[in-house]
Ligand SMILES: [Ca+2]
């Protein structure tokens with residue numbers, strides 16, 4: 218395979234990765250953001266996110282180390298939307 222083939226292949230791989238990027242607000246991974254995700258966020262609402270705690274990092278959509286109204290707002294902005 219020549220360099221052109223490699224570049225084409227890399228492009229395809231990147232395209233697939235980009236396409237499969239999950240929605241951060243889809244917390245139960247059912248490909249949409251809805252009331253279930255809202256309930257999940259409620260359980261961790263107002264918690265601080267210590268560094269290196271993977272469990273909580275996924276709820277902190279704007280990565281400000283707090284799970285609060287800002288993150289709720291991001292979830293609401295995606296509410297009812299399907300993941301691509
Ligand atoms: Ca969901």
Ligand SMILES: [Ca+2]
Pocket residue numbers: 277278279280281282283284285287288
């Ligand atoms: Ca946050």
